[in-house]
Amino acid sequence: MFETLILMLDATIRVATPLIFASLAGMFCERSGIVNIALEGKLLAAAFAGAAVAYVTGSAWLGCIAGVLVAVCMSLLHGFATITHRGDQVVSGMAINILAVGLTVTLGRHWFKQGGQTPALSGDARFAPIHLPGADALQDVPVIGLLYSELISGHSLLEYVAFAAVPIAWYILFKTRFGLRLRAVGESPSAVDTAGISVAKMRYSAVIICGILVGLGGVYLSVGQTAQFIPNMSAGKGYMALAALIFGKWKPWTAMGACLLFGFLDSMAIRLQGVSIGEFQIPVQAIEAVPYVLTVFLLAGFIGKAVAPKAIGVPYSKERE
């Protein structure tokens, strides 16, 4: 029983990692006042770029850099449309999502001729699990051994990075000058402007940080988790991350909590497959739907009042009406 729980938690971490990256990415973006439903597309594009470059060069690191670069470029595109040209943020985000779905498959087919997939990655083209010191030695110690060697040790680098990013994001957001200005720009851009700070600069920095983080999440999906790119592999994770962000009230720790909850529901769904109640076999589809259904319920009823940054979704313009 305990082992099952540990294995489920282990799976939780794997599922939660891309969600954490993406929801932190969304947090920086939305805290600056820019709606980011493009997380989904950026995850996908970064996953593709990461896997493609990792396969061609044989280096997970180069893949990682490529994935992040692609996500940053897409973020800049989003920024260019919505900050410089004051376009509608939802429309721009949706356009990026559609672009990512089409472009990854088209390029994938053309380059790798495997129906949009990349060939499987192996060796240095992947991030190997990191075994923390003493994991093997402690393995047989009851309780702690399993906890340490299975749950804490043995993850790939990006998983540790994701969890380390949470306190760092918290510190930046709430304890630094940059964070103060970022939060201000999402609440009241005119206050920031009249204080002599450039609203556009703040928002561009936010979308770049967003690109880096969501890029890491995408790279994790392909290079870290699956070891290849599969068309549409982001499968709504970008939207889940956005839901986690709202669920977590735009704060890093609570958003992480929400990501872990979603991850846990997901791993539970996998565990529950094939389980039957008496004679009745629970259909796989029903179980797979559980995390999504729960998400809807949680968002609809259980989080209390989630107050979004006030200026979110509104392009900033100096001109009066």
Next chain:
Amino acid sequence: MSQEQAYAIELSHIDKKFGAVHANRDISLQVPKGTIHGIIGENGAGKSTLMSIIYGFYKADKGSMMIDGKPFLPSSSQDAIASGVGMVHQHFMLVETFTVLENVVLGAEDGWKLNESLASAKLKLEELATSYGLEVPVDAIVGELPVGLQQRVEILKALYRGAKILILDEPTGVLTPQEADHLFKILDKLRAQGTTIMIITHKLREVLAVTDNVSVMRQGAMVGHVATKDTSQEHLAEMMVGRKVLLKVDRGQAAPKQSLIEVKDLCYVDSSGVERVKKMSFSVRSGEIVGIAGVSGNGQSELLSLLGGIIKPTSGEIVLNNNTISAANPSDPQLVRAMGVGHIPEDRHKMGLINKFEAQEAYIMGYHQLPMYNKGLLQDKKAINQSCQTNMDKWDVRPADPTLKTANFSGGNQQKLVIAREMEQDPDVLLVGQPTRGVDIGAIEYIHQQVISSRDAGKAVLLVSVELDEIMNLADRIIVLFDGAVVGEVNSDDANEQILGLMMANIMPEHLKKGAKPQGEQS
């Protein structure tokens, strides 16, 4: 006077265009150091644009500026701040979810670590607070503070950045008279310590009370500079408008008859559970104007919406022209209109008009189902156009073009269009919300006359306004609201700024309490 040194700020030949709009024409202005300088003018006269140019928010197309005799060319607010210019905007530039301290520090942090900046700012703020009498709770969330304190935070923000020239844009618009007095005391103190202050306002009385000199703007140009001691309200109004204006409309004695609005124990709880209207009771009779005064946000908007049938009461009842509205028997705006009620909403942009509609379309809104505007299933465009044309002429809406987009009319003419629409159906009851908000002095005069003549025609008029002058000029009886409840009622002959100001802060003067002066009570 050695010219170079004596002026804190000097503008010469400032010119600014926004597309086809010539917002500032060849403006020159000199403000002596350590004085309070008033800038007055109607809406759209270009005051705010001019101040935004000084604050580096906009760039002038032509002209030059000097601060302390040195050339001053701000390309951003940051430059202006660095040169010692601070600005308190009409709509506060505050982050409501931040604390006072965070708001003050924003953009003027010492270093990248926030805690250090906050700690040093706290010390400096305490110094400023004691030397200028600007006490604020530094750790409070700004959005939870009353507006008077929020404004203080804005002033502190400017002083914290070392402002030597302080620009205040319509500073008293949101304040009670007492808060405004307090503000003026602070300004006096600042002036005494060498700060130069520029106030933009349209309240003539305040200009006379607090400034040393006044400059008047009209249609983007500077029409004159006068020393405050040499001028009067009438004189300033004439300069602003370009013709003689009646500041106070003559109003005969009211001759009230039967009661047309009866409000009994009216309560309203909004969707987030906040009690916005608390057990209100009052009545308005045919042939009188009852003014509802109070600082904005104390239940006036909800009261108007309840009476207009837009929201439904939680308990209590409203009797409009013998029709009862209650929680069990709610109404809607269409029904309310059918009861003979005209409603001029508080916010013409949000509720009164649709900016992108043509004037004739806006003109029939709410009455679009009347037979006179329809022919079978279709709208009778010709009838609409004719009706609108006739009434634009009648109500002096300029330009009198029914096909012009609503947004292209000035505030005053938009408001006249709304008034024309509501009054033309000859209602028995008239609900009037902020009739002259954002309206020029010239149009104010006209609108006030119309409100009074509809009273004299026997309508029951309920007037909600945050402008005390307006209430005192028009209303026969004045009801003051505070926090959703009626504080008390005074006859307008007994009312003055002082009394109303106290009531707006929920203090009922002893001699006006019920029973003490029975002739003041009629409900």
